[in-house]
Amino acid sequence: MKVKTKDYARQYETLWPELEPLVRSALFEDDPVLGRSVAHFEEELAAFHAVRHAIGVGSGTDALVLTLQALGVRDQQVLTNAHTFPGVVSAILLAGGEPVLVEPDRETGRPGAEHFARHLSARTGAILAVHLYGHPLDLPALSALTATHGIPLVEDCAQAHGALVGTRPVGSFGRASTLSFHPSKNLGAFGDGGAILTNDEALAQQLRIQRNLGKRDKYAFQCVAPNTKLDTLQAVLLRLKLRHLPSWLTRRRAIAARYLDALADLDGLMLPVVDRDTEPAWHLFVIRTEERDALREALAASGVRTGLHYPIAVPDHPAFQARFANTPCPIAREWARTVVSLPLSHEHEDQEIEHVIRTVRTFFETPRS
């Protein structure tokens, strides 16, 4: 049996009957950028996250850069997860901020509010909380911490569409929150896309200008800004997928529950930890083992593809090496060395997941010579 990590063809095969007439009408709407479909999608996306405004942009990275710029972090420190998607660090630097890496808790891989608090100083401009793998950080505590210190909380929800803290969606806690619609994400476009969520009317207005060349209207350029808009075709596709997202999340949660149950007793394998009162979005199911490479080989030999998120710690990338030469991040490095992502998407079938489970169990139950 072959088990892929993602199966786009399978996804579009299922969606195509609904999608075909929508694509057709979008192409004939005569409204290719920032059109009606984008506005409708923004409204629906904001409602889904229980916030007032959503601003569609060209990518999740652009969403981060625009948000951090608008919040004025230039020459200030931005505290963020040390174990993370490295593009987040680039976004902070592109916005003129100074990234400060916050080591995570060793068991969960996530920093708590107390980890962020240790790095606060007069130079802190924002906390950028990344809900890595779809697991919410401690948003009540981070909201309280940032409120006390008078700095904005920004949530990176690129991997967490639909994750909950209690009954409240992630993305609704921060001054602003960012989403990515990269095809691999839980809510993925057919290409790049992103969005910013906020309840702040003035910030939303500013971001609408900043995503569109700094234009206030058709002719007046108000500020110097890039061109990073969400296009109509992606919006049409994303509107349809947003309607399916709740049932897709239910399926992801069922697969995660099955893995957690079926792999709980294996020595040498560490499973993801779910925090109390949170409902993860399960963008990725990341396990850890000292035998990562051998496990991946065994899975590959059984036709199972796996991913690595992420195998190189931030301080070890050529792009950041000099900057973080004195930032050892031993826990982030340990995670980078031991993580492996098992297949999990709403498209996976039970028999595929059972095949993965059998292969992982056999690997850990077979005595090593």
Ligand SMILES: *Cc1c(COP(=O)(O)O)cnc(C)c1O
């Ligand atoms: C994917 C991702 C991004 C970047 O999104 P793009 O749309 O690919 O630019 C940012 N942060 C995290 C946590 C991500 O997973």
